[in-house]
Amino acid sequence: MTAGYALFDTAVGRCGIAWGADDAVTAVRLPEESDEATARHLGAGADPSEPPAEVARVIAAIVDLVSGANLDDDLSWVSLDMNGLTDFQRAVYEAARRILPGSTRTYGEIATEIGLPGSARAVGRALGENPYPPVVPCHRVTAANGRTGGFSAGGGVTTKMRLLSTEQAVLGLW
Structure with missing residues (x-):
């Protein structure tokens, strides 16, 4: 279940991220044709909200990675909610x-x-x-x-x- 989601700007366009109650990432979306489409693909059942500190850290790392600013960060530290996956x-x-x-x-x-x-x-x-x-x-x-x-x-x-x-x-x- 989505606790919140946010849209954010990157070098490739406006992306989105959703997170659960434990701040684990439930979805990330690369740019779609509109903010509404990005939010829809996140599966977000909540209103956009200010990301908690750990999710804000993930956003900053994604922004850096897709801009080429920090290619040393492979994002392997990001906590993902994989419930529902095979x-x-x-x-x-x-x-x-x-x-x-x-x-x-x-x-x-x-x-x-x-x-x-x-x-x-x-x-x-x-x-x-x-x-x-x-x-x-x-x-x-x-x-x-x-x-x-x-x-x-x-x-x-x-x-x-x-x-x-x-x-x-x-x-x-x-």
């Missing part, structure tokens, strides 16, 4: 959180890491449903042979490439 989704998101800024992995590599080689498409589907970008950095996961793969956030692959460029990620040719 064990598979949790495993995929935890593996993705281990990818450092400026690095990429493939869907197949994530599948192998979580002990399910051959499930690259399922990994892609799970990342397409990621409720926490860029805290769970699904933009750092690419298709095989250097292809970008998809990106379900607003702006699609263009946003994915912008985030990777900001992080100075080295990609193969696609």
Whole structure:
């Protein structure tokens, strides 16, 4: 259940974050076509509110990361509320959180890491449903042979490439 949510400006546009009663992050949203759409995608059942100190710290870290100001922070310290997710989704998101800024992995590599080689498409589907970008950095996961793969956030692959460029990620040719 959402205790609150806030919208905030970043180098890629206006993002949103929602949190629960324990200040764990329940959702993060990259820019959508409008503030209303961003709030709707957060699943926010509350009015916008001033974020508590820990959530304000998360917002500041996201702003820094997407602007390229602090590529040393991988956001792995952010507390996420993963209630309602499947064990598979949790495993995929935890593996993705281990990818450092400026690095990429493939869907197949994530599948192998979580002990399910051959499930690259399922990994892609799970990342397409990621409720926490860029805290769970699904933009750092690419298709095989250097292809970008998809990106379900607003702006699609263009946003994915912008985030990777900001992080100075080295990609193969696609």
